[in-house]
Amino acid sequence: MTIYAPTAVTAYADARAVLEEPRLVPEPAVVADAPGGSLAWLRATVARFTGDARVHARRRAHAMTALADLDPRELRQAAAGSAVGSDDRHTVVRVLAEALGMPGPDEVAEAVVAISAGYFGGELTPAQAKAADKAVASLLVWTAQAGGEADSEAAAQRIGVLVQACDATARLVENARRSAPDGPPPGGADALLAAVLRHDPPVTTLRRRAPADIRVGGLDLRAGQVALIDVVAAAPGTPADRSDPDSGEQDEQAHLAFGAGPHRCPGQAQALALAAGLLARDELAANVASALDYHAEAVGRFGASDDPEEQA
Numbered sequence: 001m002t003i004y005a006p007t008a009v010t011a012y013a014d015a016r017a018v019l020e021e022p023r024l025v026p027e028p029a030v031v032a033d034a035p036g037g038s039l040a041w042l043r044a045t046v047a048r049f050t051g052d053a054r055v056h057a058r059r060r061a062h063a064m065t066a067l068a069d070l071d072p073r074e075l076r077q078a079a080a081g082s083a084v085g086s087d088d089r090h091t092v093v094r095v096l097a098e099a100l101g102m103p104g105p106d107e108v109a110e111a112v113v114a115i116s117a118g119y120f121g122g123e124l125t126p127a128q129a130k131a132a133d134k135a136v137a138s139l140l141v142w143t144a145q146a147g148g149e150a151d152s153e154a155a156a157q158r159i160g161v162l163v164q165a166c167d168a169t170a171r172l173v174e175n176a177r178r179s180a181p182d183g184p185p186p187g188g189a190d191a192l193l194a195a196v197l198r199h200d201p202p203v204t205t206l207r208r209r210a211p212a213d214i215r216v217g218g219l220d221l222r223a224g225q226v227a228l229i230d231v232v233a234a235a236p237g238t239p240a241d242r243s244d245p246d247s248g249e250q251d252e253q254a255h256l257a258f259g260a261g262p263h264r265c266p267g268q269a270q271a272l273a274l275a276a277g278l279l280a281r282d283e284l285a286a287n288v289a290s291a292l293d294y295h296a297e298a299v300g301r302f303g304a305s306d307d308p309e310e311q312a
């Protein structure tokens with residue numbers, strides 16, 4: 001069988017066509033005889049890597065049920081009130097686990113971070129692989145305790161929701177901090193996040209495999225060939241976008257930071273809420289720190305008063 005080099009997709013119209021074409025599937029993560037409750041089993045069971053449209057719809061519906069319990073306003077508030085100084089990935093998962101009523105949110109967060117290292121197919125050391133398998137098995141138990149989720153396929157989607165949220169949301173916050181080190185500009189956190197998602201998104205490449213020769217948008221893909229979508233280059237309104245800039249059409253075109261089509265991220269509202277909450281927390285912490293600095297400086301300048309009346 002001929003192996004074709006991946007095709008880079010940098011035009012918005014082509015990227016949308018690829019993502020919206022149900023016959024083009026995410027690269028499968030199925031491993032023969034993956035032991036139940038292992039990382040390989042999780043990857044083979046989550047909606048994220050499922051190609052078959054019928055199976056994907058069933059799995060995605062389970063993920064949507066979990067997401068229905070995650071109210072963005074409450075997540076934003078919880079993230080805004082979280083402790084400064086912890087790993088953002090940990091905080092993101094902790095907040096979600098609490099909202100899902102899972103026992104031991106800190107243990108859940110550690111487990112999800114351990115799984116994240118290999119969830120997208122990255123190479124793991126034997127020790128990391130063992131930790132990831134153990135983490136999946138523990139999460140299955142905790143998921144069952146939280147919602148009485150006896151169906152392991154449904155439980156896998158709950159775990160999938162946590163793992164999908166973990167790195168991407170933390171990276172969005174990191175990119176936003178890098179873009180605005182002194183805190184959000186006048187438009188606030190929401191405007192900052194919108195700009196970061198457009199120009200410096202946390203997920204930069206999306207992949208789809210063609211099961212057979214197929215023409216999609218302006219692309220001819222051969223059987224087995226992978227289309228690699230460059231999320232930044234293929235954003236609407238960039239030079240790579242082939243649509244007419246005067247058509248007014250671009251305002252209605254959404255960037256692809258959350259994907260598009262059947263696998264589009266179902267957690268966008270939750271992601272934005274968590275990220276905005278974390279940025280608000282940073283801002284509050286920075287204001288408190290500068291108020292304390294100001295106070296310390298003032299005390300240094302004028303000296304502490306000896307008058308006991310003023311020391312209360």
Ligand code: HEM
Nearest residue numbers: 047048060164165168169172257258259263265267270271
């Ligand atoms: C800034 C943060 C996030 C970004 C940029 C992001 C981006 C994405 C993208 C691009 C996909 C589609 C992948 C593809 O088509 O190949 C996806 C899928 C998914 N995301 Fe997100 N995501 C984020 C946060 C979240 C959060 C917070 C949740 C849940 C609370 C979540 C849940 C999911 C799930 C379950 C899928 C799989 C959907 C399916 O395959 O049907 N994501 N995400």
